[in-house]
Amino acid sequence: MVRIFLIHGYVEDPTIFDKLIPLLPAANFVRINLADEFERWAPRGPVNVRLLAQYLTDYYQITADDVVIGHSMGGWVAIHIKQLAKAKAIQIGSFTDQRRIRLPLHNLLLLKGLLYSGITQSRLLLNYFRKQYPFPESYDLYCTLTDGMKTMSRRYLYQQLQTLFAQVPSLTVSPDLRIHARRDSIVARPSEPFVEVPGDHFSLVFHAEKVAEPIRELLATSGSR
Structure with a gap:
């Protein structure tokens, strides 16, 4: 039976x-936490996404026979696992x-400073982001x-930020499937072809059938059955 690895996104x-x-x-679903x-x-x-992908590939002995489905940041990890192991990569949002x-700040040094100053996890900033969120x-x-x-x-949050924003070598492979909602306010829709689904960044929860x-x-x- 095929193994399907599931990799979640930032703070998920x-x-x-x-x-x-x-x-x-x-x-055989393998839920990666x-x-x-x-x-x-x-x-x-x-750390960076390539190092994380290498660790997961080695630890789980991922091969071309496996499938990796990633949501958001998890899809970024999934495509790097494909780069390393030739596994099928499916990206959602x-x-x-x-x-x-879609974040105005991508500079890791500044993001680290905000995190370790306490601003990133502050009630004030989190309430601001909640008020700005557009999808009921x-x-x-x-x-x-x-x-x-x-x-x-803070260590784990920074490890996730490094996974998202640390620079890595360019990819030479593409996902086997891109699934995206046009109204996604967290990740802009791909410039490459993709399968459009209704909803927003969390379409896999609220429009799971699509x-x-x-x-x-x-x-x-x-x-892959």
């Missing part, structure tokens, strides 16, 4: 895939160009995720 956890999994073909992975890996120096991340459908989920940031260690459909088609046509 594997439950982000709970609505999607029952709609996919039977498989990045908080646990960074704790096990315990990198001593700076994700990117292959860091400039597609996923508003409660968005608030739950931002609230969860308050309890995350997200599952192209994944089922890809797995059926590629023989």
Whole structure:
């Protein structure tokens, strides 16, 4: 039975895939919790998405026979696993160009300064982002995720920021499938072809059937059953 790895996004956890999994073909689903992975890996120096992808590839012995589905930051990890292991990569609300991340600040040094000063996890800043969030459908989920940031260690948050923004060698592979909502306010839609789904950045939760459909088609046509 094919292994399908599921990698969540920034400040998320594997439950982000709970609505999607029952709609996919039977498989050996491996839910990656990045908080646990960074704790096990315990990198001593700076990290980036390529190093994280290498760690996951080695630890789980990921090969070309496997499928990796990533949401948001998880899709960025997934495509780098494909770069290393040739596994199929499916991106949901994700990117292959860091400039597609809708955040006015991408400078890691400044982001680290804001994080360790306490501003990133401050009630004032988190309330500001909640007030700016435009989609009622996923508003409660968005608030739950931002609230969860308050309890995350600064070390883990910075490891995620490095995964998102640290510079890495250019990709030479493309995702096998890109799924994106045009109204995504967190990651800009790809400039390459993609399958459009309704909703916003969290379409895999609120429009799981629409997200599952192209994944089922890809797995059926590629023989990953």
